[in-house]
Amino acid sequence: MSAEAISESRAKSDFWQGVRLSMPVVVASAPFAVLFGALAVDNGFSVLEAFLMSALVFGGASQMVGIQLFGQHVAPWLIVLSIFAVNFRHVLYSAGIGRRIAHWPVIQQALGYFILTDPQYAVAEARAASGRTVGFAWYLGLGLPVYVFWVIESALGAVFGKLIPDTHALGIDFLLPIYFLGLVMGFRKRPLWLPVVVASAAASIIAYKTVGSPWHVSIGAIAGVLLAVILPPHHSGVKARP
């Protein structure tokens, strides 16, 4: 076997190893992809628009936020700002994974950052932490199935969502707050979680009552983040990095 053939067959086996690791993520995200499609249609998106959003944004929570605000007829720039805010955590993933994939060609890096989701970061970082290299074939094997299924299932959900006759009886209109509460609870192990949540909740309710929607989103979020910044660092569990 030539050296080229050996490296090609290694890339193939790396790819399929990544695919195997992607399967739990594919299964776990499937219901949310279908749900996104159905809710997107319920909030006034077309099937094509739901499909496009999944294909281009590829970020579950932020897509849900987008359609929720779209349904409330919020100004477009505020919808985009809210999507940006929900996705802002990727900045940290991007800074972390950048060290691991810096040896890839630039085009591969550009693609790698496009599919950088929460589980993609977690699994790739775990591999790097165990001393193995994060190769492009492996990384693509991990991310591509998640992407392809996410987009297809979103479109299926959108088609299915058009067929639901009584969305109130099925609770469709209140599924997003339940989903968002689930996400909020998922962050509860983070330092300062409770004070941040209390501050954001109080500020957003007051803003909702006084200034009105959609400003409660920005005002509430700023209140929580400011509190985290103002509290002394020893409370936030964050130490300066070496």
Added chain:
Amino acid sequence: MSATFWIIIAGAVATYLTRIGGHLVISRFDNIHPRVEAGLNAVPAAVLTTLVAPELLNAGPAEWAALVVTAVVSLRGGLMSMFLAGAAVLIIARQFVG
């Protein structure tokens, strides 16, 4: 092109900026100030909370029951189980209280 289309494109660009921005910007600094990092850590919970809290003002008994069950299940289960539990309670309760 519709407004929805442009919202999707702008949302996609904003999202891609967050995914490549950390590599392009943050990795150039040797140190992130602890207060800045604490603020960044707080962003997702802070934003998502603002999408739930005002809903409490308009929530009826069915919605309250669903949120309480979601919060309780979250202490043990993952996102999927808490979501399904909350949704099930909501659907059942709405059959009775509308």
